[in-house]
Amino acid sequence: LRGLVLSQRDWLIADGARARLKAQWAKLFESFDAVICPIMPIPAFPHDHSADQxxxxxxxxxxxxxxxxxxxxxxxxxxxxxxxTAIPLGLADGLPVGVQIVGPWLEDRTPLKLAELIEREFGGFVPPPMFDD
Structure with a gap:
């Protein structure tokens, strides 16, 4: 929410930090085609739809x-x-567990292709069982 009230000066500073981060990723992608990392800190969970987020x-x-x-x-x-690209890898306690595949800037096909190869090895999406509310 802080982004809604940033001054131009503060936005330019933040954008400079983003550019430095992007450069660090570019350096990493000189040695690696993609990075596989978590999507979230825990497996899927029953969602809370209460009004006050x-x-x-x-x-x-x-x-x-x-x-x-x-x-x-x-x-x-x-x-x-x-x-x-986010992909499912299996189920934990009946709920999906997955990873995200991060690719180099403007190389959208790289994480998509790796997702395709992983799916071929581990199988495709399996819907979780329905939960009663």
Whole structure:
């Protein structure tokens, strides 16, 4: 939400940090085609649809966290503007577990192709069983 009220000066500073981060990723991709990393800090979970999102909590490693704290993980790819593809790898306690594949800037086909190869080896998406509310 801080982004809604940033001054131009602060936005330029943040954009400079994004550019430096993007350069670090570019250096990494000189040696690697893609990076496979978590999508979220925990496997899938029953969703909380209560009206006040700030009051929603989720337990991670025995500690309650604000529901939206998990959004840092997708930011690994989105902050520097890199393409990423999320894929399922299996089920844990009947819920899907997956990873995100991050590729080099403007190389959207790289994570997509790796996702295709992984799917070929591990099988495709299997819908979880339906949960009663």
């Amino acid at each position: 700030e009051q929603r909590r989720i337990e991670i490693d025995g500690v309650d966290h604000v529901y939206t704290d998990q959004l840092a993980w997708p930011g690994i790819a989105t902050l520097p503007g890199l393409p990423a």
